[in-house]
Amino acid sequence: MAIKxxxxxxxxxxxxxxxxxPEHDSIHDVMRFLLDVKNPAEIILLDMVEAxxxxxxxxxxxxxxxxxxxxxxQLEQAQDSDKVFVEKARMNESKLKAHVAxxxxxxDAVILSQISNSMANFFITADSDxxxxxxxxxxxxxxxxxxxLKVIQENI
Amino acid sequence: MLKNRERTFNGKQFVLHDTYxxxxxxxxxxxxxxxxxxxxxxxGGSDGVKVWVSRYPMFYYT
Numbered sequence: 001m002a003i004k005x006x007x008x009x010x011x012x013x014x015x016x017x018x019x020x021x022p023e024h025d026s027i028h029d030v031m032r033f034l035l036d037v038k039n040p041a042e043i044i045l046l047d048m049v050e051a052x053x054x055x056x057x058x059x060x061x062x063x064x065x066x067x068x069x070x071x072x073x074q075l076e077q078a079q080d081s082d083k084v085f086v087e088k089a090r091m092n093e094s095k096l097k098a099h100v101a102x103x104x105x106x107x108d109a110v111i112l113s114q115i116s117n118s119m120a121n122f123f124i125t126a127d128s129d130x131x132x133x134x135x136x137x138x139x140x141x142x143x144x145x146x147x148x149l150k151v152i153q154e155n156i
Numbered sequence: 157m158l159k160n161r162e163r164t165f166n167g168k169q170f171v172l173h174d175t176y177x178x179x180x181x182x183x184x185x186x187x188x189x190x191x192x193x194x195x196x197x198x199x200g201g202s203d204g205v206k207v208w209v210s211r212y213p214m215f216y217y218t
Contacts, residue, residue, distance in 0.1 A: 035212045037194060038171060070218065077215035081193025084213075 003156050004085075005034055006044040006118055008111070008125035009052045011145060016057075016071050026145040030124060033149055035083050040156060044120040045079070047088045048110055092116040095137060104133050115139050121155070124148045163208065165197055168217060170208040182207050 014024045015031050034041045057063070057071045078084045091113045099109035108130050115123050116139045123142045125131060134142035143151055161172040173189065176182040179198065182205040186196040195210035195217075210217075 032212075035216055037209055037211055037213075074215050074218040077193070077218060078213070081213035081215055083193065 002040045002042040003122070003152060004042050004044050004120045005148075005152060006046060006115060006120035006123040006140075007049070008123065008127060008130065009049050009056065010126055011124055012045075012049070012053045012075075013056055014126075016053075016074055024145075026149070027126070030145055030148050030152070033152065041083075041152065043078075043084045044118060045084055045086045046111065046114050046118060046120075047086055048114050050075070050079075050086055052107065087118055087120075089114045089118040095139070098137070099133060102133075102136075105129065108133060112137060112139050115142075122148070122152065162211075165208070168195065169211040170195075170197060171211055173207040173209040175204040175206050177204060179205050181205070 011027055011030075014021075014027050019027075033039060034043055053075060054072065057068060057075070060068070063071070079086050091110065093113070095116050096109055096113035099112055100106065108127070111130070112134055115134070116137070118140070120140065123134070123140050124145055125142060126145055128144075131142050131144060134140070141151070163170055173196070174185060176185065179200065182198050185207050186198055189196045189207070189209050193213040193215065195214060197208040199206050199208065
C-alpha cells in the first residue's frame with residue numbers, strides 16, 4: 001500500500017517555482033522521491049492547501065502572465081496524475097476552535113484542522129510555527145522537509 | 157542489471173515497465189500509463205515488446 005504524504009502550501013510553491021535556493025534542496029529531494037514511479041508513495045493535496053497554492057500563484061505580482069499560466073497548468077496536471085490525490089477532508093471543528101482560541105494563525109488553524117481528518121500518514125511543512133502547533137495538538141506526524149525523506153524511506 | 161532497466165529518451169529518464177508478447181498488449185499497458193499521467197515508449201525487440209515509463213509524471217517536466 002502506498003504511503004500517503006501531505007504537503008504544505010510553501011513546499012508546493014517552492015517546488016513549482018523550481019527554486020534553486022540551496023535551502024530548498026531538501027524539498028526537491030523529497031518531491032523526486034515521492035513522484036518516482038518506482039516508489040509506492042502518494043501525495044495528498046488537501047483542498048484548502050490547493051486553494052491557497054492557487055491563490056498565491058494568482059496573486060504573485062512578480063510572475064509574468066506566461067509563468068503564472070504555466071504554474072497553474074502544472075498544478076492542474078498534477079491533480080490528473082496518479083501520484084497526487086486531492087482530498088476534501090472534513091475539517092475537525094473542535095481542533096479549529098482550539099487553535100483559534102489559542103491565538104494561532106487562522107490559515108494554519110484551518111490546515112491543521114483538516115490534516116487531523118486527512119488520510120495522509122505524514123505532513124511536510126517548512127513552517128516551524130505550524131509544526132509547533134501540530135505537536136501541541138498531536139496532529140499526525142508533521143515533519144520539516146530536511147528530515148522528511150529519511151522518515152518516509154524508513155516507513156515505506 | 158539495473159542499467160538495462162533504465163534509459164533516457166529525449167533527456168527524460170525512463171524505467172522499464174514490463175515486457176509483452178505482442179504490441180497490442182503493450183499498447184493497452186501504455187494507454188493505462190498515459191491515463192495515470194506518465195510518458196511512455198514502446199520498443200520491440202527479439203525478447204518481446206518492452207514498455208518504458210517515464211520515471212516521473214508528466215507534470216514534473218512542465
